[in-house]
Amino acid sequence: MMEVVGKFLRSLTQQPWGLWWIQARRLIRIEVRRNLFTWKAGWVYFLAFIPTLIILIHLSVDRHPAFAISEDTSVLAGIVQLYYIRLGVFFGCLGIFSRLIRGEMIERSLHFYLLSPVRREVLLLSKFVAGCISAVLLFGSAIAADFALMYAGFGAAGTDYVFNGPGLGQLESYLAIIVLACLGYGAIFLLLSMMFRNPTPAAMLVLGWEAINPVLPSLLQKLSVASYLRHLMPVSVSAHGIFALLTVETEPVSAWAAALGLLLLIIAVLFYACYRVRTLEIRYTTD
């Protein structure tokens, strides 16, 4: 057993990590440029910043008495849980991560990458990291802007809430949730885009699964991105009617266990995606 482990470790150290790192950095730079600085990315900007625009209008139109801070805190938590996680990040990641492999097959340009001296796993993981950086930059800055605008109208009370109260801690949690959401949905959509010619119907099934997940048995709840993220929310969202379904918490889980569980899910999905990319064929006419 020790011999097998030793052999494995030796083979790991013999891999060209330096070259992979250089290749990954270059690939990430190319992909981030394409994800963020093209006209086609416009709708992802729209998804990320539409709540920011609404909060900006709210800031300039409504009065902000100090006692309304807790109400606005709940509204912000609702925006994160019900809009960003369920819709904004979900569809944003669908657009960004589907383009990485499937989009290039549609544009008939994926073969240029496959004809370069890059291991396919390095290519896939670099594209995934580039997608994550793009999504986190967009949605992370949108959440930060939402947060700043939400408390800007409260003046000294808002400043006190952010810097001396629970404000910064909540912002950290929201950012961590966004990062995990981008990683989780990103991995799933990257895999779906490799499995299906049109990943959108499969993504709609994922959306449906995420919606009904809170009422499923606890074992099935573990196969969901949103269910892990719900446990990391710093502020619980009370909802009524149909929205109540999206906020049900059936089985309390610690934040660390939730984050670890989600990371394990992401690793498993990426592992399978790497396996699939090794046998990926370029057949544009049939794809």
Place this chain on the structure above:
Amino acid sequence: MNDQIIFENVSKFYGEVLGVNRISLSIPPGITTLVGPNGSGKTTLMNLMTGLVQPSSGRISVMGLSPVNAPELFCILGYCAQFDSFPRGITGWQFIFDSLMLHGMSEAEAVELTIESLERVQLGDAAGRKIAGYSKGMRQKVRLAQAIAHHPRVLVLDEPLNGLDPMARAESIALFQELGRQGMHLLISSHILDEVDRISDRVVLIAGGYLVAEGSIQQVRHEVREKPMQVLIRCDRPALLAAKMFSVNHCVEARLHADGKGVFLRTGDIDQFYSMLNGIAAEGLVKMESVAPADDDASAIYQYLIGSSGGTS
């Protein structure tokens, strides 16, 4: 390291559709032309040797490397595929520079090689423009530049003359000849047979996914024994020569050359034919200037073996 490209009993099926079937080939360095009608399996063969598709059965080795070993294979191989598409919003310069950077080289080295390859295909002036605004010929050139930029030892070119104007074609052919002379492996598929024919060391004919013939053009033509060979004889009395050859039963067809100073003769037994021709020359009745085979080019072989005329420029 093995210097051959080897296909060992390679088959590829796309579901139930045959791509290529039981291809066994060994291609030495030099210029090899892949000839066959549309859908014959030329691109499949190229995609198989570059790992873009995997064989259903059989084994492929490129200079001793397996096509699945991309990090090593693409250091020695460049592939100019026929797909006329590029990453969105990219300039000619970025396209080549980015691909070179993926080799792990320094920026200075990548810049130097980018300039060199763009100049080799005479695209230096348009390098800063977006590829989307290029003409078809320019896009073909930039793909070729990208394929040769890292100085590969094997160059695979799928229809590299498509879309090029006559001047650019001549330049590309001269470049292929130069690369071939440098000892590089060049595998070219093309429909413009009368042009690639002139520079090919070997020809591989495929039809319907099957290997029909391979070897030097003369070798392949010689093997097609059931088809009479045509010989052009430049002489002062072509009609008399034709009559004499018919009289000894070694001719199946004769046709006077348009200028009246030669005759095309077709024979089923080339060895006997040349022997008889020597005899006639020795008699001194006909003064012969030259004797040359008239149908041992790729186009004629294509016509004999595959049954259509193939493309021409």
